[in-house]
Amino acid sequence: MSKFVTLNGNQTIGEAARQIDPDVIAAYPITPSTAIVETIAKFKADGLISGEFVCPESEHSAMSLCIGAASAGGRVMTATASQGLALMWEMLYIAAGLRLPIVAAIANRSLSAPINIHGDHSDTMGARDSGWIQIYSENCQEAYDNFIQAFRIAEHLDVRTPVLVGLDGFIISHSMEVIQVEDDAEVKKFIGEYKSLYPLLDSKVKMTVGPIDFTDYYFEHKRNQLEGIENAPQVIEEVGKEFGKKFGREYGFFEGYRLDDAELCIVAMSSAAGTCKDAIDELRSEGKRVGLLKPRIFRPFPHQRISEALIKMKAVAVLDRSSSPGAFGAPLFTEIRSALYDYEERPKITNYVYGLGGRDIKIEHFKEVTDDLEKIAETGKVEKVYSYINLRE
Amino acid sequence: MKEEDRLQERPPIEDFLRMDRIPHIWCPGCGIGTVVTSFAEALKKSELDLDKVAILSGIGCTGRVAGYVKLDSIHTTHGRALPVATGLKLANPELKVVVFSGDGDIAGIGGNHFIHAARRNMDILIICVNNFNYAMTGGQVAATTPIDANASTAPYGNFEYPFSLPYLAEASGATYVARWTALHLRRVTKSIQEALGKRGFSFIEVITPCVTLYARRNRLGDGLNLLKYYYEKSEIQHGADTRTLDISYQGKLIVGKFVDKEKPTFLDCMNEHLGKVLGDKYQPYGVYHDGD
Ligand SMILES: Cc1ncc(C[n+]2csc(CCOP(=O)(O)OP(=O)(O)O)c2C)c(N)n1
Ligand code: SF4
Ligand SMILES: [Mg+2]
Numbered sequence: 001m002s003k004f005v006t007l008n009g010n011q012t013i014g015e016a017a018r019q020i021d022p023d024v025i026a027a028y029p030i031t032p033s034t035a036i037v038e039t040i041a042k043f044k045a046d047g048l049i050s051g052e053f054v055c056p057e058s059e060h061s062a063m064s065l066c067i068g069a070a071s072a073g074g075r076v077m078t079a080t081a082s083q084g085l086a087l088m089w090e091m092l093y094i095a096a097g098l099r100l101p102i103v104a105a106i107a108n109r110s111l112s113a114p115i116n117i118h119g120d121h122s123d124t125m126g127a128r129d130s131g132w133i134q135i136y137s138e139n140c141q142e143a144y145d146n147f148i149q150a151f152r153i154a155e156h157l158d159v160r161t162p163v164l165v166g167l168d169g170f171i172i173s174h175s176m177e178v179i180q181v182e183d184d185a186e187v188k189k190f191i192g193e194y195k196s197l198y199p200l201l202d203s204k205v206k207m208t209v210g211p212i213d214f215t216d217y218y219f220e221h222k223r224n225q226l227e228g229i230e231n232a233p234q235v236i237e238e239v240g241k242e243f244g245k246k247f248g249r250e251y252g253f254f255e256g257y258r259l260d261d262a263e264l265c266i267v268a269m270s271s272a273a274g275t276c277k278d279a280i281d282e283l284r285s286e287g288k289r290v291g292l293l294k295p296r297i298f299r300p301f302p303h304q305r306i307s308e309a310l311i312k313m314k315a316v317a318v319l320d321r322s323s324s325p326g327a328f329g330a331p332l333f334t335e336i337r338s339a340l341y342d343y344e345e346r347p348k349i350t351n352y353v354y355g356l357g358g359r360d361i362k363i364e365h366f367k368e369v370t371d372d373l374e375k376i377a378e379t380g381k382v383e384k385v386y387s388y389i390n391l392r393e
Numbered sequence: 394m395k396e397e398d399r400l401q402e403r404p405p406i407e408d409f410l411r412m413d414r415i416p417h418i419w420c421p422g423c424g425i426g427t428v429v430t431s432f433a434e435a436l437k438k439s440e441l442d443l444d445k446v447a448i449l450s451g452i453g454c455t456g457r458v459a460g461y462v463k464l465d466s467i468h469t470t471h472g473r474a475l476p477v478a479t480g481l482k483l484a485n486p487e488l489k490v491v492v493f494s495g496d497g498d499i500a501g502i503g504g505n506h507f508i509h510a511a512r513r514n515m516d517i518l519i520i521c522v523n524n525f526n527y528a529m530t531g532g533q534v535a536a537t538t539p540i541d542a543n544a545s546t547a548p549y550g551n552f553e554y555p556f557s558l559p560y561l562a563e564a565s566g567a568t569y570v571a572r573w574t575a576l577h578l579r580r581v582t583k584s585i586q587e588a589l590g591k592r593g594f595s596f597i598e599v600i601t602p603c604v605t606l607y608a609r610r611n612r613l614g615d616g617l618n619l620l621k622y623y624y625e626k627s628e629i630q631h632g633a634d635t636r637t638l639d640i641s642y643q644g645k646l647i648v649g650k651f652v653d654k655e656k657p658t659f660l661d662c663m664n665e666h667l668g669k670v671l672g673d674k675y676q677p678y679g680v681y682h683d684g685d
Contacts, residue, residue: 029530041546
């Protein structure tokens with residue numbers, strides 16, 4: 001029987017980890033994801049987890065350890081944030097390159113310098129070309145649901161690619177929410193058994209993992225690695241539907257909120273989408289035809305599905321919780337703008353960076369964005385392609 | 394002195410602190426502040442030109458020191474104070490470079506840098522506050538947590554062998570190694586003063602109460618209880634063999650100055666070696682003389 005429990009984001013990941021019970025969990029503490037590790041440590045100490053739990057001396061070591069364990073054929077997870085994910089960077093590429101289905105929970109946090117412990121997406125956006133699948137969560141329930149689905153997606157034989165699940169630092173990681181926790185046995189059944197195709201500990205086959213590969217075949221192998229992430233959309237869709245059938249909460253590539261008859265659209269990921277929904281309700285009651293598109297999957301980027309949803313809009317505002325210095329807009333914006341390029345008739349589009357280092361985004365800010373969108377729709381002109389929300393300048 | 398006057402008087406440590414950053418974040422009963430006071434005392438007594446002293450910290454409760462002292466300072470990332478300090482020292486060898494950081498920072502995530510800076514005999518002083526856990530993040534098990542001590546990631550006790558930091562420092566090549574507790578403040582001051590006057594890799598470990606996490610999670614009472622423990626269980630043994638300095642849970646704490654020797658520093662070795670190889674063509678680097 002599923003039950004309703006009050007948990008914060010970190011605890012929901014810990015709870016999901018207990019239910020999944022991976023073979024190896026290795027993680028290093030960092031704010032705001034520390035409590036994931038602590039919750040798991042407690043479960044382990046209480047005998048509620050049978051897998052190994054290790055506290056390595058850094059995140060680089062944690063990811064290296066995960067790679068070793070996954071190469072041996074284990075189901076493996078870690079959790080981190082910010083500088084911790086940055087320190088894993090070298091090994092993220094190794095995990096993806098070796099097609100090891102490791103799952104990581106990331107309590108999204110800003111990057112130094114200057115030092116800041118609060119939420120933004122700079123950490124995972126910095127890892128966007130590492131080859132990992134990226135899923136973002138709006139609230140604790142989604143973090144729980146996404147984390148469970150992540151194992152199915154990562155371990156699918158057509159995918160075999162690591163997956164990271166983002167939950168906004170503090171805003172989700174530390175916020176209590178009543179969530180529906182599914183029955184242990186049902187979660188286990190949903191996840192199924194993991195069978196590694198090429199476990200290093202298979203004594204019959206001798207194998208070297210990650211050897212040298214120069215100008216002769218490196219390029220072909222890199223190309224082949226992409227297959228996993230190219231196959232992912234179908235699997236993500238199937239798993240999201242199956243999850244819905246089984247547990248009543250279906251997931252796709254993005255969520256649309258009051259989009260069907262919208263002329264103006266705000267695109268925002270993660271926790272900001274929750275606030276945006278409230279703003280949209282208020283704006284709708286004022287008669288403004290505005291909706292929200294909340295991407296859930298950022299890698300592989302669902303460019304076609306998102307462009308189809310946006311193509312009929314008059315104006316679109318893409319809100320990014322990270323910046324990409326020197327690029328033509330922030331990460332989510334550049335993806336969407338580029339996805340729309342192939343359409344002859346496309347909406348006007350503008351980009352806002354918000355919430356760096358945990359700066360609040362409130363209903364009034366979404367209203368200001370909507371005012372801008374109205375103006376753009378009216379004049380057909382985007383005066384400023386790139387601007388900031390709630391910033392003193 | 395009248396009570397009123399005493400309250401009016403500025404504590405002398407204010408000259409060393411960025412008072413606009415005060416109140417600090419440390420918990421009541423935490424030992425980090427007392428180590429900072431010793432450091433300030435030692436600096437004062439050393440009569441070093443404060444414009445030529447730089448301090449670096451990693452991340453952690455102890456790591457906040459770099460932000461509080463009124464000296465040129467760098468608040469680096471977790472574990473990386475030493476390589477940054479090495480860069481700073483090599484770019485400006487005139488500076489007295491001090492790394493002030495926690496046990497997790499220096500011997501856990503930054504352990505690799507620690508052994509290599511010691512191996513090279515970099516001219517850097519490390520003051521390491523050892524509170525037996527990763528305090529800043531909530532008291533997780535660290536590379537220094539005694540066996541059986543509880544931590545948030547070892548709720549029923551640690552079972553991994555901890556480092557003995559003085560042994561690690563000496564084995565890696567440090568030329569000055571001392572260990573004290575936050576109870577031995579005059580000794581800490583003296584050690585820091587002594588090490589500030591030395592060239593080479595100096596390492597001072599100060600065992601310090603973390604009341605909020607380590608003490609609470611292990612039901613060891615408050616700061617005073619920990620100081621009592623230090624009082625009862627510490628034993629001064631100058632020159633003790635660093636192989637004998639393991640710390641067991643609430644066990645004996647051998648403190649003192651264990652190593653104090655001279656050895657050419659990284660720059661000495663570089664200048665000598667390149668001088669030998671290149672002869673007159675080589676201009677020694679980083680050699681300063683008073684009055685130049
Ligand atoms: C790469 C990285 N990983 C993890 C952290 C989180 N973190 C901040 S301080 C700290 C531990 C500090 O412990 P210690 O160095 O012993 O200092 P203390 O707080 O005990 O004084 C950790 C794990 C971080 N800032 N950066
Ligand atoms: S948590 Fe521990 S180390 Fe950190 S300030 Fe408090 S008492 Fe000191
Ligand atoms: Mg510590």
